[in-house]
Amino acid sequence: MKRLHLIALALVLFAANTAYAQATASATATATIVTPISITKDVDMNFGNVAVQSSTGGTVVLTPAGVRSATGGVTLPSTATGTVTAASFTVTGNGNYTYSITLPSSPLTITSGSNTMTVSTFVSSPSGTGTLTAGTQTLTVGATLNVSAAQAAGVYVSGTPFDVTVNYN
DSSP: OHHHHHHHHHHHHHHHHHHTTOOOOOOOOOOOOOOOOEEEEEEOOEEOOOEEOSSOOEEEEEOTTSOEEEEETEEOOSSOOOOEEOEEEEEEOSTTOEEEEEOOOSOEEEEETTEEEEEEEEEEESOSEEEOGGGEEEEEEEEEEEEOTTOOOSOOEESSOOOOEEEEO
């Protein structure tokens, strides 16, 4: 009988210990929806008035700050500059978030009748990555205008706009 009590006591103790070998914890699930990033064009890019020699082409480099310089046979009139502006965009989204900037990688063709020039080597300020201080930032874009020798006179405009893409990092 004593032996039977000891076996029963051992079974009770064993059963009690296995009941306490299990534990449970709980967790919650959370998601944060952020304000979508957006970009709006404020100002189009304009290289202004450009003159070219008949024998030598060249370029007009327009910085994101709207400052231009000429190379080769291209000159920039000092009195009749025309409208000179870097493209300007407003980027909005969540404050203090960073974002990446993607500029055109292929040249853009601009035309005047059947005459063409290309715009290439797009650059921006900020360059590569921006920060949405207080949820907004101005992004400016410059580029290089490639002018041929004896380029025909006219107002040259792109048939399609160029794209600037922004994405949260």
